[in-house]
Amino acid sequence: MFVPAIKGQGTEEQQKKWLPLAYKFQIIGCYAQTELGHGSNVQGLETTATFDPMTDEFVIHSPTLTSSKWWPGGLGKASTHAVVYARLITEGKDYGIHGFIVQLRSLEDHSPLPGVTLGDIGGKFGSGAYNSMDNGVLRFDHVRIPRDQMLMRLSQVTREGKYVQSDVPKQLLYGTMVYVRQSIVADASKALSRAVCIAVRYSAIRKQFGSQDGGPETQVLNYRTQQSRLFPLLASAYAFRFVGDWLNWLYTDVTQKLEVKDYSTLQEAHACTAGLKAVTTSATADAIEECRKLCGGHGYLNSSGLPELFAVYVPACTYEGDNVVLLLQVARILMKTVSQLTSGKQPVGTMAYMGKVQHLMQSKCAVKTAEDWLNPAFIQEAFEARALRMAVNCAQNIGQASNQEEGFYERSPDLLEAAVAHIQLIIVTKFIEKVHQDIPGHGVKEQLQNLCNVYALYTLHKHLGDFLATGSLTPKQGALANEQLGKLYAQVRPNAVALVDAFNYTDHYLGSVLGRYDGNVYPALYEEAWKDPLNETVVPEGYHEYLRPLLKQQLKLSRL
Numbered sequence: 001m002f003v004p005a006i007k008g009q010g011t012e013e014q015q016k017k018w019l020p021l022a023y024k025f026q027i028i029g030c031y032a033q034t035e036l037g038h039g040s041n042v043q044g045l046e047t048t049a050t051f052d053p054m055t056d057e058f059v060i061h062s063p064t065l066t067s068s069k070w071w072p073g074g075l076g077k078a079s080t081h082a083v084v085y086a087r088l089i090t091e092g093k094d095y096g097i098h099g100f101i102v103q104l105r106s107l108e109d110h111s112p113l114p115g116v117t118l119g120d121i122g123g124k125f126g127s128g129a130y131n132s133m134d135n136g137v138l139r140f141d142h143v144r145i146p147r148d149q150m151l152m153r154l155s156q157v158t159r160e161g162k163y164v165q166s167d168v169p170k171q172l173l174y175g176t177m178v179y180v181r182q183s184i185v186a187d188a189s190k191a192l193s194r195a196v197c198i199a200v201r202y203s204a205i206r207k208q209f210g211s212q213d214g215g216p217e218t219q220v221l222n223y224r225t226q227q228s229r230l231f232p233l234l235a236s237a238y239a240f241r242f243v244g245d246w247l248n249w250l251y252t253d254v255t256q257k258l259e260v261k262d263y264s265t266l267q268e269a270h271a272c273t274a275g276l277k278a279v280t281t282s283a284t285a286d287a288i289e290e291c292r293k294l295c296g297g298h299g300y301l302n303s304s305g306l307p308e309l310f311a312v313y314v315p316a317c318t319y320e321g322d323n324v325v326l327l328l329q330v331a332r333i334l335m336k337t338v339s340q341l342t343s344g345k346q347p348v349g350t351m352a353y354m355g356k357v358q359h360l361m362q363s364k365c366a367v368k369t370a371e372d373w374l375n376p377a378f379i380q381e382a383f384e385a386r387a388l389r390m391a392v393n394c395a396q397n398i399g400q401a402s403n404q405e406e407g408f409y410e411r412s413p414d415l416l417e418a419a420v421a422h423i424q425l426i427i428v429t430k431f432i433e434k435v436h437q438d439i440p441g442h443g444v445k446e447q448l449q450n451l452c453n454v455y456a457l458y459t460l461h462k463h464l465g466d467f468l469a470t471g472s473l474t475p476k477q478g479a480l481a482n483e484q485l486g487k488l489y490a491q492v493r494p495n496a497v498a499l500v501d502a503f504n505y506t507d508h509y510l511g512s513v514l515g516r517y518d519g520n521v522y523p524a525l526y527e528e529a530w531k532d533p534l535n536e537t538v539v540p541e542g543y544h545e546y547l548r549p550l551l552k553q554q555l556k557l558s559r560l
């Protein structure tokens with residue numbers, strides 16, 4: 001994040017100076033924004049950067065305990081530099097949060113520079129690999145940096161100390177976070193596909209109950225409950241991959257537009273990166289835990305690969321923006337868009353469907369049979385109507401409040417659900433668009449169509465309350481969707497293993513005895529057990545000190 005921050009907020013000159021050093025690892029940088037007292041609320045950060053015109057320097061200072069930088073990855077032990085976000089103060093005025101390049105450690109012996117106190121913040125969730133990341137704490141005691149180490153692409157301070165705001169939206173200060181959020185959506189698909197690969201392969205070899213007259217027991221993958229829990233996760237892995245590809249296109253397109261000072265899609269980029277990051281990471285974190293449960297007791301072993309994956313993955317719901325905070329950002333944009341509908345301003349991009357407000361507010365879903373739910377047009381319209389009606393309902397309720405802001409906070413739980421509905425519509429839309437493309441490979445398109453329908457109808461079934469409450473569906477149509485879902489699971493079943501093999505993960509990368517490509521699980525589980533250090537001695541340490549005396553004492557007592 002150190003590099004994209006300099007690329008996005010540094011001048012050409014600053015990029016020329018600092019990026020080669022970072023690329024060649026002549027310096028190691030981190031992104032020091034979050035503080036002990038503030039993470040979500042960036043505008044509440046307390047670290048100060050006060051311009052001293054006498055020396056043409058900024059004085060970086062941590063005025064309070066809560067202003068200590070806290071969490072930045074790489075900060076605790078590895079980084080020599082940081083992009084530090086601090087309140088810019090010049091001529092006695094506070095101009096809010098800006099980025100500054102600050103050296104933290106000597107390039108000679110890695111010792112902290114004068115005025116810099118830093119270290120690691122301690123162990124994190126479980127024994128997961130994230131403990132290999134030195135998330136750190138950092139405090140400044142009046143550390144001086146040259147004025148040219150303020151990142152000056154978006155705004156400047158002159159030699160005399162005058163603050164100059166460039167003619168660019170101040171939100172570009174948040175550009176690094178937008179960049180990482182879009183990459184996190186692709187990472188959600190990777191993490192989810194790893195978990196699903198393990199769970200599907202293991203479910204195919206695990207047999208439990210159901211043997212007739214001594215024959216083989218039933219593969220758990222054949223149980224409808226296993227399929228109804230597992231196949232929506234398989235479909236989600238593909239859904240998040242395709243929406244992540246699209247989001248990367250959107251981000252690239254917005255970045256190119258920014259180069260020519262076209263800021264027209266900045267809001268769309270913010271809403272989509274924030275909302276998709278929130279929805280895909282929440283779903284993926286829950287799905288990895290579900291995959292652990294789908295593997296029964298063996299899923300709880302570290303050798304299954306699932307506990308580690310879960311421990312490493314779950315902070316994704318928090319870092320790069322707490323998911324609730326990000327969804328409320330989406331909700332704000334939805335409310336703004338609804339308020340503009342009466343002005344005749346046509347919504348664009350992923351909000352364009354809201355322009356069909358007259359139709360969508362009164363449309364009646366035309367589904368009459370279970371098979372009708374295989375028609376993408378019916379799915380698309382149902383999801384559009386649900387999302388729009390939830391947004392309009394929120395806007396109407398807020399409108400009844402005496403104060404817009406008060407109304408927004410009062411209705412924030414409903415707004416959260418409206419934001420999720422909007423983002424799920426985007427995911428469904430991009431999946432439908434994907435399967436409409438020419439897709440190579442015999443039968444591949446049909447399989448992806450099945451997964452697209454599984455993702456859409458499972459999501460509809462899971463959120464059926466929204467569809468019924470907004471009148472977007474009737475209970476009968478909801479029941480038909482569930483009926484069709486069951487038929488789809490039967491179609492996915494024969495290809496389930498092939499669909500996870502298609503992720504093409506090596507056994508090494510998967511790191512799971514349950515997810516082995518050859519399915520030879522039991523010998524691998526048994527072999528793995530003996531690698532446990534506890535098994536280095538047949539009689540456990542502590543027997544003579546603790547167990548033996550206890551056993552002997554009990555034996556004596558029993559003879560009395």
Ligand SMILES: CCCCCCCC/C=C\CCCCC/C=C/C(=O)SCCNC(=O)CCNC(=O)[C@H](O)C(C)(C)COP(=O)(O)OP(=O)(O)OC[C@H]1O[C@@H](n2cnc3c(N)ncnc32)[C@H](O)[C@@H]1OP(=O)(O)O
Nearest residue numbers: 039040041042043171174177178187191270313319320321
């Ligand atoms: C297989 C195993 C897989 C393991 C997974 C590992 C994968 C690793 C992948 C990636 C690496 C990740 C490593 C983690 C590193 C973590 C880093 C961090 O966490 S960095 C810190 C992140 N912090 C945040 O995200 C803070 C969140 N808060 C904010 O963004 C802001 O405070 C805010 C919530 C947006 C509020 O900002 P502010 O108060 O300034 O603004 P508002 O008044 O709400 O809005 C004002 C207007 O600005 C618009 N806006 C806001 N943000 C943006 C933006 N980013 N872009 C464009 N526009 C924006 C907003 O819409 C308002 O507009 P108007 O209404 O005025 O039009």
Ligand SMILES: Cc1cc2nc3c(=O)[nH]c(=O)nc-3n(C[C@H](O)[C@H](O)[C@H](O)COP(=O)(O)OP(=O)(O)OC[C@H]3O[C@@H](n4cnc5c(N)ncnc54)[C@H](O)[C@@H]3O)c2cc1C
Nearest residue numbers: 031033034038039040071072073315318319320321322324
């Ligand atoms: C593993 C990890 C790595 C990280 N790496 C970095 C890094 O490299 N650099 C960096 O700068 N930071 C980093 N962070 C910090 C991270 O960005 C913040 O923790 C994150 O932005 C959440 O902010 P917070 O901790 O202040 O949460 P808070 O906002 O305090 O969240 C607490 C609760 O308050 C709720 N809440 C907050 N505001 C509102 C609101 N307005 N309305 C409703 N509910 C609200 C939240 O939903 C949440 O339930 C990292 C964090 C983690 C866990």
